Amino acid sequence: MxxxxxxxxxxxxxxxxxxxxxxxxxxxxxxxxxxxxxxxxxxxxxxxxxxxxxxxxxxxxxxxxxxxxxxxxxxxxxxxxxxxxxxxxxxxxxxxxxxxxxxxxxxxxxxxxxxxxxxxxxxPMPPEMDRFLDEATETLTRMADSLAEDGSGDDARAEAAAAAMMVALDALPASGVPHHSIGDAALPPMADMPFWTYTNLLFDRARAHETDRDIRALVIGITDPFIATKAAGQEDLDAAFDLVAAHGGEQALYCFEMQTVALLDVFPDAWRDMPAPERLRDFAGSLSGQIADRYRDLAALVERLQQKAEST
Structure with a gap:
């Protein structure tokens, strides 16, 4: 693919x-x-x-x-x-x-x-995207021939996958993108990259642009169970929460809550990489309405998983 x-x-x-x-x-x-x-x-x-x-x-x-x-x-x-x-x-x-x-x-x-x-x-992409687009175009042009000659080359696949992800994300608007569109751009390339390369690219984009698109792409990528299990112990979820709390809009807030709840359901040990329950509750106090309740529920879930792990 x-x-x-x-x-x-x-x-x-x-x-x-x-x-x-x-x-x-x-x-x-x-x-x-x-x-x-x-x-x-x-x-x-x-x-x-x-x-x-x-x-x-x-x-x-x-x-x-x-x-x-x-x-x-x-x-x-x-x-x-x-x-x-x-x-x-x-x-x-x-x-x-x-x-x-x-x-x-x-x-x-x-x-x-x-x-x-x-x-x-x-x-057309604005000038702040030029570096990503120039690198992606150069890489894709160079790597397509390499892929054609040797489809099994790990380095070739990784470089082409990284470039393809950059171009696919750059092609999306900075905000208001449907969840599935970001997933279609961010998830397929993970199969052809080492997980640390994949997560580093997503973090670099989110920190460089601080857009809704790139923050949600980061959350979607690192909450995938395949990535989360490999990155266990690196506290990527906690670092992503920092970006969501500082720069994320309503869609990013819902994205982080829903993605982490789903991840904790299939990989409960991911609580170790999550923000502390007290921090989640404090953050919920700065919100209002349904989203505040959902973050309080998330804090309670992390706390239950923590207590269960400590009691065994």
């Missing part, structure tokens, strides 16, 4: 690369065809429009501090890129004597089409 997902994502990365090359070729062709200043302006407009499709926050965050600077810097980069490509096309035509017979409108339309297809293939 994970291998197929990694290969599918790798093909998406290759598709994005191909569309980027198509845009570059369109700029070269416009220069080689002798379209002159009009061609340069139209192709530049196509590049800028494609860039804004890929990075819509350049417009939506324009009024924020640094927004205008970010937009102007990005547009300047596109103008410079087209300028280089356009003159390369002019130079190629001068050296070879071959001038393609292309209508003026074709290269900019090709740029816009490639930009639209890129947007359809890859959902």
């Amino acid at each position: 994970t291998g197929r997902s990694a290969r599918r994502l790798a093909w998406k990365a290759r598709g994005l690369l191909a569309l980027g090359l198509a845009m570059m070729l369109a700029a070269l062709a416009s220069g080689a065809a002798g379209h002159g200043l009009a061609g340069f302006v139209l192709v530049t407009a196509g590049f800028v429009a494609a860039r804004l499709l890929a990075r819509p926050w350049l417009l939506t965050r324009l009024a924020q501090p640094g927004g205008a600077q970010a937009l102007s810097r990005d547009i300047a980069g596109q103008v410079l890129l087209v300028l280089v490509l356009f003159w390369m096309g002019v130079g190629f035509a001068a050296l070879t004597g071959w001038r393609p017979d292309l209508p003026l409108w074709l290269p900019p339309v090709a740029c816009l089409g490639a930009g639209a297809l890129s947007r359809a293939i890859w959902r």
Whole structure:
């Protein structure tokens, strides 16, 4: 399952690369065809429009501090890129004597089409996600071939699974995600990674972003009985509670309570990794309504399991 997902994502990365090359070729062709200043302006407009499709926050965050600077810097980069490509096309035509017979409108339309297809293939992510996406794209492109050659390579599977999980989680909104969607993104990769790698990745994401999505992904991952039994004694559940209590919204609160109750039902010894009952009760006192009652019940459950263990 994970291998197929990694290969599918790798093909998406290759598709994005191909569309980027198509845009570059369109700029070269416009220069080689002798379209002159009009061609340069139209192709530049196509590049800028494609860039804004890929990075819509350049417009939506324009009024924020640094927004205008970010937009102007990005547009300047596109103008410079087209300028280089356009003159390369002019130079190629001068050296070879071959001038393609292309209508003026074709290269900019090709740029816009490639930009639209890129947007359809890859959902735009804000700049704070760039590091994860860049690493994931690079890893998936590199590891897909390795997986095809040696499907049994543990390191290859682990690296591809980690990248696939990062991309799958990044593709979800930061909040308001259905529980099952987060599970679909976070749970399958665990089979192809050492448990400490898996839990470390989830903790790193949750601490780096502090979003509802990533905190709930952490809770869902570490309360899986397969992971919880292997990580017994590391107090991962207690550490995850810190994040839920500090940054989690209502959905994260319910997620932690429900997931840990289910885990304690099948793996009672997990109480040792849970927050102390007194801490859970104190936290429940800061809440109200049904969720407060549920955390008081959770505290009572942990206390019962603790007393049972100490009496045997």
